Amino acid sequence: MSIILMGIKHCGKSTQGRIISKKLSVPFFDTDDVIFEMTGKTPRQIYTELGNEGFQEAEEKACSFLLEKINSSAEKNAVIATGGGICGNKKALDVLKKIGTFVFLKTPERIASFRVLREISVAQDGTILNVPAFIAKKNPRSVADAKKIFHDFFIERECIYEQLADVVIDMSSSSKEANAAKIIESVSSKV
Structure with missing residues (x-):
């Protein structure tokens, strides 16, 4: 049974995936990397050029x-x-469900917000740069706007992930290695 890591942007999915794959001696895949390998474009480029529908199609093909x-x-x-x-x-979730166990990496909002918002910068003319697409589509006018948009997004997404997950792992208080061990133990007890 494969382990499928899900959660908010920058919650540690790729980091945990690499650690767990080494511990279990199994391959590691990142769907964003697979999308790039298949299309030659980043997920952000696909989303910008083809919109959400085009991106979801690429994501389903990668899965x-x-x-x-x-x-x-x-x-x-x-x-x-x-x-x-x-x-x-x-459609992508239906494909992944055939592969393995969904593990939601539950990260505290303050940590997720810091990781997402630290990438944002403000140009001299006041333009906000490097805003993730899910925030940019709401047209924030300031970093404070972006933070409020992220808050609402975070609350909504956390509920969805919890409903989808077979296993929920609290990522707040442990080291990367300890979190990986928790994930492996929790998935093993489910099988």
Whole structure:
């Protein structure tokens, strides 16, 4: 059974995925990397050029590719880090459900907000730069606006992830290694 990591942007999915894959000696995949390998474009570029529908189609194709790859391997196990918006892509989720266990990496809002908002910068003319697409589409006029938009987004997404998850891991108070061990133990007890 594969481990499928999900959660808000910058919650540690890729970091945990790499640690867990090493501990279990199984392959690690990041759906955003698979999308790039398949299209030559980053998820952000696809989203900007083709909108949400085009991005979700690319994400579903990446997940279908992983399903085939994992099913054709001898071990049939892997660790997969998903993009932060996978929770809104039913077709991709349906594919991933055939692969393994959904693990929600629950990160405190203050940590997630800091990690997302630290990338934002403000140009001399006041233009906000490096804003994630899910915030940019709400047209924030300031970093404070972006923070409020993120708060609302975080609350909504956390509820969705909790409903989808087979396992919920609180990522707030442990080291990376300890969190990886918690994830492995929790998934093992589910199988």
